Amino acid sequence: xxxxxxxxxxxxxxxxxxxxxxxxxxxxxxxxxxxxxxxxxxxxxxxxxxxxxxxxxxxxxxxxxxxxxxxxxxxxxxxxxxxxxxxxxxxxxxx
Numbered sequence: 001x002x003x004x005x006x007x008x009x010x011x012x013x014x015x016x017x018x019x020x021x022x023x024x025x026x027x028x029x030x031x032x033x034x035x036x037x038x039x040x041x042x043x044x045x046x047x048x049x050x051x052x053x054x055x056x057x058x059x060x061x062x063x064x065x066x067x068x069x070x071x072x073x074x075x076x077x078x079x080x081x082x083x084x085x086x087x088x089x090x091x092x093x094x095x
Contacts, residue, residue, distance in 0.1 A: 022048050022056040029064055029091070036093045037076070038064075043086045050080060053087040061091055070095055 022044050029038035040060060042053040054075070061073045070093040079088045 022052055028060045032090070034092075036070075036095075038091050038093065039088060040091060041086050041088045043084060045085065048085075050078070050087055054078075054089075057087075057089045057091065061093075065093065068093070 022042050025041075025043060027041065029040050031038055040057055042056050042060075044053050057075065065071070065073060073091050073093045076090045076092050078090075080086075081088065
């Protein structure tokens with residue numbers, strides 16, 4: 001009975017902790033060889049999905065646009081890594 005209660009509590013808490021941890025570790029965007037194109041690696045924990053990583057890169061992109069004077073951006077590609085858990089985005093910014 002205690003195990004069932006524990007599982008029920010953990011499943012009840014899962015929506016609250018899902019996606020709660022994404023990080024860039026201080027490197028928001030790094031320039032590629034193509035003008036206006038940058039990469040960003042968003043690290044995630046076991047509860048965060050690619051959607052949370054995409055939401056995070058969208059937040060970071062808006063901040064980056066404001067700092068650098070870009071008008072728009074488009075995510076060109078994504079690459080998911082299992083260990084460490086991360087998603088690498090290639091983003092094209094335009095002025």
